Amino acid sequence: THDYLLIIYTSFPSGCAIIRPPRDGGIRYRGLTQEQIRSVQVLPVDYEIEYICRGNRVIVGPKVRKCLPDGTWTDLNQRSKCCKFNSSFCKKKLYIGALFPMSGGWPGGQACLPAAQMALDLVNKRTDILPDYELELIYYDSMCDPGEATKLLYDLLYTEPIKIVLMPGCSSVSTLVAEAARMWNLIVLSYGSSSPALSNRQRFPTFFRTHPSATLHNPTRVQLFQKWKWTKIATIQQTTEVFTSTLDDLEQRVKEAGIEISVRQSFLTDPAVAVKNLKRQDARIIVGLFYETEARKVFCEVYKEKLYGKKYVWFLIGWYADNWFKIKDPSINCTVEQMTEAVEGHVTTEIVMLNPETVRGASNLTSQEFLAQLMSKLGGKNPEETGGFQEAPLAYDAVWALALALNKTVGPLKAKGRRLEDFNYNNKDITAEIYRALNTSSFEGVSGHVVFDAQGSRMAWTLIEQLQGGSYKKIGYYDMTKGNLSWYGNDRWIGSGPPADQTVVIQKFRYLSQKLFVSVSVFAGLGILMGIVCLTFNIYNSNVRYIQNSQPYLNNMTAVGCMMALAAVFPLGIDGLHVRNSQFPVVCQFRLWLLGLGFSLAYGSMFTKIWWVHTVFTKKDEKKDKRKQHLEPWKLYATVGVLLVIDILSLMIWQIVDPLHITVEKFTKEAPKGDVDQLIEPLLQHCSSEKMNTWLGVVYGYKGLLLLLGIFLAYETKSVSTEKINDHRAVGMAIYNVSVLCMITAPVTMILSSKQDASFAFASLAIIFSVYITLVVLFVPKMRRLITRGEWQSDQQETMKTGSSTNNNDEEKSRQLERENKELQKIIQEKEERVSELRNQLSERQALRSRKRYPLPASDNHSLPPTFSNSSTLYQPDGKINRNNCHPGRLQLLYK
Secondary structure, three states: OOOEOOOOOOEEOOEEEOOOOOOOEEEEEOOOOHHHHHHOOEEEOOOEEEEEEOOOEEEEOOOEEEEOOOOOEOOOOOOOEEEEOOOHHHOEEEEEEEEOOOOOOOOOHHHHHHHHHHHHHHHHHOOOOOOOEEEEEEEEOOOOOHHHHHHHHHHHHHOOOOEEEEEOOOHHHHHHHHHHHHHHOOEEEEOOOOOHHHHOOOOOOOEEEOOOOHHHHHHHHHHHHHHOOOOEEEEEEEOOHHHHHHHHHHHHHHHHOOOEEEEEEEEOOOOHHHHHHHHHOOOOEEEEEOOHHHHHHHHHHHHHHOOOOOOOEEEEEOOOOOOHHHOOOOOOOOOHHHHHHHHOOOEEEEEOOOOOOOOOOOOOOOHHHHHHHHHHHHOOOOHHHOOOOOOHHHHHHHHHHHHHHHHHHHHHHHHOOOOHHHOOOOOHHHHHHHHHHHHOOEEEEOOEEEEEOOOOOEOOEEEEEEEEOOEEEEEEEEEOOOOEEEEOOOOOOOOOOOOOOOOEEEEEEOOOOHHHHHHHHHHHHHHHHHHHHHHHHHHHOOOOHHHHOOOHHHHHHHHHHHHHHHHOHHHHOOOOOOOOOOOHHHHHHHHHHHHHHHHHHHHHHHHHHHHHHHHHHOOOHHHHHHHHOOOOHHHHHHHHHHHHHHHHHHHHHHHHHOOOEEEEEEOOOEOOOOOOOEEEEEEEEEEEOOOHHHHHHHHHHHHHHHHHHHHHHHHHOOOOOOOOOOOHHHHHHHHHHHHHHHHHHHHHHHHOOOOHHHHHHHHHHHHHHHHHHHHHHHHHHHHHHHHHHOOOOOHHHOOOOOOOOOOOOHHHHHHHHHHHHHHHHHHHHHHHHHHHHHHHHHHHHHHHHHHHOOOOOOOOHHHOOHHHHOHHHHOOOOOOOOHHHOOHHHHHHHOO
8 A cells, every 4th residue: 555645735924834744755854853843834935845755665756845935835736655666556647549450351459459468568567668657558449440440539539538649450540540640649650550551741740650561562572573683574453542552652663673564454353354464465473462352363363364384473462371272262263273273383572570580679578478478368369360460569569669759758858847647639749759759769579670761661571482382481581671681592483493574585687598698699600700701802802893883882881880780799698697787887888889880880881872872863854964973982971971970979968868777677576386485586687777768769760760761762763773883772672671670679679678588589680680681682692793704803904895894784785775876866966967958058059050040850859869868767756766777887987
């Protein structure tokens, strides 16, 4: 028993009524003897008395009192009493308002309430923690229902005594309590809330929790993604606020780590469509966020879609029951064996709620000693059937965190003249001190190291487990506070190791068939050799009249152009197999310039010939005399030069403005043979520029017009014969062939550009055929003529006799006869004019004589010479003379 001193005083003007000491203690009256103390009734102003207690008792309340001028003692509103050492009976009580869900969706209060009471008992027995106070718990069953919690919160706030702290349980109730607590200046400390939404300091400014946020799994997941070198993941979630917030946080963290969430699926009750979408989009590393009941539904669909095995890894929440996939569920139609097969190898992350190390923390208990005492307090109940058993260490540490924080505030409050028992719902200063103390909390608890982040959430270790052979095995821990991953190295995979985060795509370049390249190169080489032979032949026999009449310099240009075009076949077949990427643009330039200039030289020289023949021999009759003009070769060469300059300028502008570079064409991925988790993506290198189609359109348009014009001119001059360009018909034939091949090849190669072998074969063979045809048509007839007829002599050695070297040529005979006929016509014309003049003179003379003698006879024909009288047989005014009209005797006179 304890004796309380009843302070009965009377106000006196000159002092204060004497206070009698308690029975188990005394008062030290300074300067007074025992007799004086018994006789004195009033003590003077400023007189001080000191309380003392006997034995093992201590003073609770003011130890010294002083007499005030108004006749009262100091601190009269506080009792001074003697209590036994560490007795709770004489401590001031601080009340905690708690909501423990003993039933409902999460009956966590079944184990958390006994754990909290265990912590309170130990705290109240400690003399170094709140020695002047006793913590008392006032609790109700919230049933994890926000509606019920609203009613209970009202009772806690408006019913005496005043509560200094509120302790809710599950997330939905904590959200309600934490949002309202700010209006009463109350600190909220939760032991069972994991919702990430509660980490909002603006919405919940006074909220703390010893249960880590559900987002605490995310740093561990990111750490594992990086460990296994995964950069692409997928997610599937149940549509609830907790999982949505967790996934939003995960998305932010993986983005910072350079990891992509390629697929994000959600469902409300039926996950079938979401799982099918994961399968269709080739998801491999999948994070699943859902409750245990929905987890069974998900993995039943996973089994049906074959979304498991060595290609897949699932990440789940670790707080499911260990046999969750073996529990019979009427909502799914999969057997236990099928579920076991589907979940094999998945990884779980679970907040460490029980310190794995054997250390004694603030409560002087190890985690195993705590579990033993808790089991004793539960009366031997099955932990698996007791709600909140896993979270019980968190509730235990929550009480210790609160006690240590309150103990830390005693000193600062005393310095401000405040005490904890002075707290009321309007006192912000005491709330601020409690907040500051909780925010800086750091101690070892039975759940591990207790520390809060800036949002008031617990920072804790994460346990990593893997389902191996139907049971969970610990494979590591992750300490978020230190960023330390403790790895056991016993992770096991269905395949040879962790699967790839996506189908491995092997990029493989397509190269030209080397057999095709060698074969075509052989033909191109033979063509170049043939061009050299033709060029040598033409140069060597350039003094032969027949070769001279074919404009040998233009033919030389044709041979050189053909050889350049054939040389372009080699760079056309060179690709990344033969040269490095840095050298490939040079190969592209060689292709373009060799083919462009080769075409201009070869086709340009033939086009020039046919152009000149058309210009001279298809004019109107009145201008035919111009054909006699001497052919000036420089005009032909100038025409070829103009075509060549146009090509050079256009190619230079193209390469300066928009140079060729490498572009890589990607094709549809192909699956290799065998059960290999790989796809082959074929690639093909091209020579291209930014506006390739525009440049090709300009070049093809210009060349196409030349080809069409060449065909037209060749057709128009097919019947013309001229000795100045004696091979123009062969040129026309070559133009026909080259034009047709070019106009077919250009569009076809553009269509076949994605098929390297077909495109190269078509383009290179078109070049080879065009060149072969051109060389054969232009040069082989000349070689045959010179070889078979032996016409090897030079023009200087030929005789100047008319027709002596060309009598065997029908064309030359025809031209010779034409010239002779013209000369005969001139001579006949002169003779006719002379005959007419003589007739006139004769007529005049006869007329003169007839006047003097007798009339002129009627016929004068007998007086003319026989030659003139028969002149009508020589000259035929109604047409040209022919060879039969020319008398041999007269022809001899013409040549004299």
